[in-house]
Amino acid sequence: xxxxxxxxxxxxxxxxxxxxxxxxxxxxxxxxxxxxxxxxxxxxxxxxxxxxxxxxxxxxxxxxxxxxxxxxxxxxxxxxxxxxxxxxxxxxxxxxxxxxxxxxxxxxxxxxxxxxxxxxxxxxxxxxxxxxxxxxxxxxxxxxxxxxxxxxxxxxxxxxxxxxxxxxxxxxxxxxxxxxxxxxxxxxxxxxxxxxxxxxxxxxxxxxxxxxxxxxxxxxxxxxxxxxxxxxxxxxxxxxxxxxxxxxxxxxxxxxxxxxxxxxxxxxxxxxxxxxxxxxxxxxxxxxxxxxxxxxxxxxxxxxxxxxxxxxxxxxxxxxxxxxxxxxxxxxxxxxxxxxxxxxxxxxxxxxxxxxxxxxxxxxxxxxxxxxxxxxxxxxxxxxxxxxxxxxxxxxxxxxxxxxxxxxxxxxxxxxxxxxxxxxxxxxxxxxxxxxxxxxxxxxxxxxxxxxxxxxxxxxxxxxxxxxxxxxx
Amino acid sequence: xxxxxxxxxxxxxxxxxxxxxxxxxxxxxxxxxxxxxxxxxxxxxxxxxxxxxxxxxxxxxxxxxxxxxxxxxxxxxxxxxxxxxxxxxxxxxxxxxxxxxxxxxxxxxxxxxxxxxxxxxxxxxxxxxxxxxxxxxxxxxxxxxxxxxxxxxxxxxxxxxxxxxxxxxxxxxxxxxxxxxxxxxxxxxxxxxxxxxxxxxxxxxxxxxxxxxxxxxxxxxxxxxxxxxxxxxxxxxxxxxxxxxxxxxxxxxxxxxxxxxxxxxxxxxxxxxxxxxxxxxxxxxxxxxxxxxxxxxxxxxxxxxxxxxxxxxxxxxxxxxxxxxxxxxxxxxxxxxxxxxxxxxxxxxxxxxxxxxxxxxxxxxxxxxxxxxxxxxxxxxxxxxxxxxxxxxxxxxxxxxxxxxxxxxxxxxxxxxxxxxxxxxxxxxxxxxxxxxxxxxxxxxxxxxxxxxxxxxxxxxxxxxxxxxxxxxxxxxxxxxxxx
Numbered sequence: 015x016x017x018x019x020x021x022x023x024x025x026x027x028x029x030x031x032x033x034x035x036x037x038x039x040x041x042x043x044x045x046x047x048x049x050x051x052x053x054x055x056x057x058x059x060x061x062x063x064x065x066x067x068x069x070x071x072x073x074x075x076x077x078x079x080x081x082x083x084x085x086x087x088x089x090x091x092x093x094x095x096x097x098x099x100x101x102x103x104x105x106x107x108x109x110x111x112x113x114x115x116x117x118x119x120x121x122x123x124x125x126x127x128x129x130x131x132x133x134x135x136x137x138x139x140x141x142x143x144x145x146x147x148x149x150x151x152x153x154x155x156x157x158x159x160x161x162x163x164x165x166x167x168x169x170x171x172x173x174x175x176x177x178x179x180x181x182x183x184x185x186x187x188x189x190x191x192x193x194x195x196x197x198x199x200x201x202x203x204x205x206x207x208x209x210x211x212x213x214x215x216x217x218x219x220x221x222x223x224x225x226x227x228x229x230x231x232x233x234x235x236x237x238x239x240x241x242x243x244x245x246x247x248x249x250x251x252x253x254x255x256x257x258x259x260x261x262x263x264x265x266x267x268x269x270x271x272x273x274x275x276x277x278x279x280x281x282x283x284x285x286x287x288x289x290x291x292x293x294x295x296x297x298x299x300x301x302x303x304x305x306x307x308x309x310x311x312x313x314x315x316x317x318x319x320x321x322x323x324x325x326x327x328x329x330x331x332x333x334x335x336x337x338x339x340x341x342x343x344x345x346x347x348x349x350x351x352x353x354x355x356x357x358x359x360x361x362x363x364x365x366x367x368x369x370x371x372x373x374x375x376x377x378x379x380x381x382x383x384x385x386x387x388x389x390x391x392x393x394x395x396x397x398x399x400x401x402x403x404x405x406x407x408x409x410x411x412x413x414x415x416x417x418x419x420x421x422x423x424x425x426x427x428x429x430x431x432x433x434x435x436x437x438x439x440x441x442x443x444x445x446x447x448x449x450x451x452x453x454x455x456x457x458x459x460x461x462x463x464x465x466x467x468x469x470x471x472x473x474x475x476x477x478x479x480x481x482x483x484x485x486x487x
Numbered sequence: 488x489x490x491x492x493x494x495x496x497x498x499x500x501x502x503x504x505x506x507x508x509x510x511x512x513x514x515x516x517x518x519x520x521x522x523x524x525x526x527x528x529x530x531x532x533x534x535x536x537x538x539x540x541x542x543x544x545x546x547x548x549x550x551x552x553x554x555x556x557x558x559x560x561x562x563x564x565x566x567x568x569x570x571x572x573x574x575x576x577x578x579x580x581x582x583x584x585x586x587x588x589x590x591x592x593x594x595x596x597x598x599x600x601x602x603x604x605x606x607x608x609x610x611x612x613x614x615x616x617x618x619x620x621x622x623x624x625x626x627x628x629x630x631x632x633x634x635x636x637x638x639x640x641x642x643x644x645x646x647x648x649x650x651x652x653x654x655x656x657x658x659x660x661x662x663x664x665x666x667x668x669x670x671x672x673x674x675x676x677x678x679x680x681x682x683x684x685x686x687x688x689x690x691x692x693x694x695x696x697x698x699x700x701x702x703x704x705x706x707x708x709x710x711x712x713x714x715x716x717x718x719x720x721x722x723x724x725x726x727x728x729x730x731x732x733x734x735x736x737x738x739x740x741x742x743x744x745x746x747x748x749x750x751x752x753x754x755x756x757x758x759x760x761x762x763x764x765x766x767x768x769x770x771x772x773x774x775x776x777x778x779x780x781x782x783x784x785x786x787x788x789x790x791x792x793x794x795x796x797x798x799x800x801x802x803x804x805x806x807x808x809x810x811x812x813x814x815x816x817x818x819x820x821x822x823x824x825x826x827x828x829x830x831x832x833x834x835x836x837x838x839x840x841x842x843x844x845x846x847x848x849x850x851x852x853x854x855x856x857x858x859x860x861x862x863x864x865x866x867x868x869x870x871x872x873x874x875x876x877x878x879x880x881x882x883x884x885x886x887x888x889x890x891x892x893x894x895x896x897x898x899x900x901x902x903x904x905x906x907x908x909x910x911x912x913x914x915x916x917x918x919x920x921x922x923x924x925x926x927x928x929x930x931x932x933x934x935x936x937x938x939x940x941x942x943x944x945x946x947x948x949x950x951x952x953x954x955x956x957x958x959x960x961x962x963x964x965x966x967x968x969x970x971x
Contacts, residue, residue: 057811153826155815284853
């Protein structure tokens with residue numbers, strides 16, 4: 015029998031602020047353990063939280079980009095539970111009055127409703143001497159991550175397949191990266207995703223859901239959801255019942271296993287955080303942030319087509335990340351032939367980026383430098399072949415094209431006298447070829463051009479060689 | 488009179504004229520502590536560097552490290568042991584923090600350092616400020632200096648007793664439901680709870696975050712105004728502190744209260760109130776009338792719900808605030824076989840009976856299925872109580888009540904009857920729920936020479952209004968003469 019799959023996703027991302035959510039400690043990733051800490055994020059007695067305005071700004075920005083309604087007045091709440099990575103033994107989060115609600119995100123062919131967007135603080139990191147907290151002689155706590163601002167984005171259960179979940183995550187990542195709100199890097203832990211999934215007969219009542227945790231990549235989310243849907247369907251087909259529970263994804267085994275049932279769930283005893291006053295978002299503040307909103311990927315794609323005359327495919331590739339799109343536009347400013355720029359970025363540049371596995375932001379060839387190189391092709395200083403030869407060196411060293419050309423004396427030979435000398439020599443050395451060409455075998459001209467190019471080590475301007483050979487023969 | 492028996496403003500005059508030095512005052516205080524502390528036990532920790540602090544004070548004044556305008560420089564001050572001081576053990580009266588040394592100063596401590604005070608030590612208190620008698624301290628009870636065998640009130644009993652026993656010139660307390668005003672009343676000194684948000688809570692070990700406020704203890708109203716000047720002001724580290732200018736509170740001390748409207752809430756003169764207390768307060772009201780104040784009866788109809796409301800809101804917040812004391816990061820730890828076992832053993836061993844009771848109460852009030860009936864309901868009633876005051880303050884300038892229904896009770900008398908103990912704050916709790924300021928000043932003695940306190944409550948941020956009335960009454964009642 016057929017089943018419908020119902021999925022809702024809860025995504026947490028680290029917001030890119032300089033300091034933590036409620037204190038002025040650095041929120042930088044990767045520092046020595048417990049060096050980015052202070053009495054506030056260590057939960058010492060008597061300390062108080064103060065809201066990071068920048069974090070609120072980024073959260074509002076994200077919520078606006080996700081088409082949410084921003085609450086004019088929202089509150090923070092305490093989520094109470096004991097765990098050694100949580101120094102206060104409560105997390106400051108948002109509960110009954112979150113920052114934003116009722117938004118949506120478009121994925122190809124579908125609109126996924128966003129239930130809520132709220133802010134909270136991250137917990138610290140535990141390092142166990144053995145397997146897990148109960149199986150260890152000791153565990154160490156690193157509070158560097160404690161208090162890093164998190165944005166939680168909860169979707170409605172509008173996602174109907176693991177593929178849609180995968181698309182949703184990619185679109186969401188694209189939006190948040192575009193806004194410069196987050197790196198959305200699952201490996202660094204700057205994006206985490208929990209999934210709720212249930213199955214039902216088409217049009218029937220909602221099924222019992224399970225919550226999946228511990229997926230370490232978007233692909234893992236997709237595979238885990240596929241597995242879990244099959245598992246649930248199998249149980250129902252066998253006449254069994256789904257138990258409401260939290261299940262962990264085991265990447266190695268490729269299956270989910272039960273972590274705790276609903277009965278074992280914590281009572282978090284949420285209540286309004288008395289150390290913070292309600293957060294008011296004025297219309298003016300909202301409008302100011304709205305004005306500064308970056309162009310969203312889908313809109314930029316359309317603009318690339320209409321403004322630069324790019325094919326839809328090129329526009330799609332170039333607008334897929336904000337950095338790449340910015341790179342393209344800056345490059346076009348330096349060399350205003352969009353299609354040529356697009357070709358170079360999509361083939362040569364992205365080829366090398368993929369090969370070396372680095373991102374555009376780490377690329378050593380600036381958009382300006384690429385533009386200048388394209389100009390050198392256009393004005394005849396180098397030909398396309400040479401350009402393709404020197405580009406990897408530019409890529410590796412970050413040096414401008416001009417420098418490399420000068421050093422290797424790769425400047426194109428456009429001195430007609432010089433080319434004529436070589437051409438005469440080649441004609442003299444190949445009387446048979448010349449005779450056949452004269453007799454009507456036009457293709458042989460290419461052979462002669464090739465010979466001239468060979469002697470000039472590829473530096474001769476091919477158009478000039480062509481013209482001079484024709485004249486001489 | 489010995490120097491340690493004088494008020495701060497009297498000592499300041501002598502210091503300014505160079506008749507005495509800060510060292511002279513410190514030595515007088517040390518001598519008094521040596522003589523009486525063993526009977527009073529006002530302190531948990533007494534600093535051994537008081538004389539060193541006094542030696543440095545003149546240099547600090549000349550180098551500008553201390554504010555030259557300060558009326559507090561060179562004055563020995565005691566600090567309640569729930570206010571964090573950098574490098575000084577701060578216990579909150581609890582075993583669970585018996586070895587905790589904060590690496591930071593509370594904002595009020597920074598302010599007092601700038602004002603150039605001499606820190607005497609950390610005063611005794613009910614564990615985490617949970618109590619009205621200072622008997623729940625892990626370090627043993629404080630004895631009321633007026634009479635052996637009586638409690639000093641609480642939770643700031645040590646701070647009140649230190650000033651009353653001349654072991655300090657001034658002290659700081661904290662008031663969540665009456666913890667400054669009630670012990671001030673029971674010990675016969677002046678104690679004020681400022682408006683919620685007037686004084687920064689940064690560095691105050693939290694009990695009920697929406698109720699807690701730090702405030703001064705002093706010998707007289709003038710000193711109260713001087714210390715309040717130094718403590719008040721907005722602090723960017725405390726989001727609940729309010730950004731509004733701080734007036735010079737000593738300017739309110741004019742003696743003139745002609746035409747001031749005083750409200751007397753009928754709900755506060757109820758059965759169960761001690762007859763001598765009632766009589767003393769009524770006599771004080773008559774005195775104020777004769778000074779030209781207009782006295783009207785008012786009603787605060789939700790008064791009877793204040794204690795119940797308070798014990799839900801305060802314990803709910805406390806249950807969450809005290810969760811951090813778990814043996815993981817600092818303070819007391821009792822090892823266990825697992826993390827959960829360690830939590831359990833540490834907290835079972837580290838918290839006293841009253842702390843456990845309040846954690847349980849608060850946890851229950853916030854639990855799923857009970858939240859609406861308790862915590863949410865209590866907050867609605869809290870709003871009604873606040874509105875009671877708003878309505879009344881549209882008509883009167885201040886409200887006068889007894890501070891405590893009884894004078895100092897015997898040690899052990901109420902310790903095993905929490906409800907009875909909770910009722911000793913019945914007149915002070917409403918001010919914390921409403922966030923308004925209140926002061927307790929002495930208004931007489933019982934036949935047994937036990938002090939009686941008069942409470943004056945004011946509008947939000949109208950500390951000047953209550954200081955004005957308190958000062959006018961004090962000037963008439965000085966030297967044991969409490970009525971006209």
